[in-house]
Amino acid sequence: MAIVELLNQDMKQAMKARDKEKLSVIRMVKASMQNEAIKLQKDALSEEEELTVLARELKQRKDSLHEFKEAGREDLVSNLETEIDIIQAYMPEQLSDDELEKIVVQTIEEVQAQSKKDMGKVMSALMPKVKGKAEGSRVNQLVQKNLS
Template sequence: MVSLLEQITADLKDAMKERDQIKLNTVRLIKSALMNEQIKVEHELNADEELTVLNREKKQREESIAEYTKGGRTDLVEETKKELAIVTNYLPQQLSAAELAKLVATTITAVGAQGKSDFGKVMQALMPKIKGKADGKAAAKAVQDQLS
């Protein structure tokens, strides 16, 4: 199996050959973020740490899209959406709403949650199971919906 860093390096070469400037810049930024994190933690990144970096990159672009939309900068919105699609390619397959709801239900049963006061307990047990596979906001909403 190819490591994430090897895949990114290969994609970087492909983007150079294709002269795809957006892909090239985005992949460079991802590689840079991964290398910076590796320097910070002083060891090779494991899959969870790589996932954390990728999620951070994804979140930055989602926030940028929201800001650019508010500011009426449609040119930047389109470019950032392309970057977001590139970042998303490196993330694991996302859970569907039904899969997330099912996972929330089993987690609620596993921790013995009775009501809204157990929200934190459910989220604490749920988050490691969905890391990188679902958005935290979507998970929180699903938990709230099932606890009410």
């Protein structure tokens, strides 16, 4: 089932349950997806494009969460944690460190990378394979570790 369809179903349930927080987050995510579709001049996004939007929304909130924690804004931290949990539910299951390590090593062998100079080649081949299943910073660290 497409992510948009799932969001629509959950939005109806949140309306019926009068869950304002969940409803608000779902509406924000749907608006972001609609904006992306308009930007790309499409009627509907592909599943990969939907995942890209979800990942971007999640990353924005995680970055904000980090900033709010540093500033001591606990009132905003709890709201963001709730939003992150709601968005995380629509993301595919994250790869374990072992699974990610195997994919990284396999990709390094595929592109025949020798040193950290080949980092760009490895990352460009690797990111489409793990899109939505692993954070870029985590992938970057593993690639650096395996290239040194």
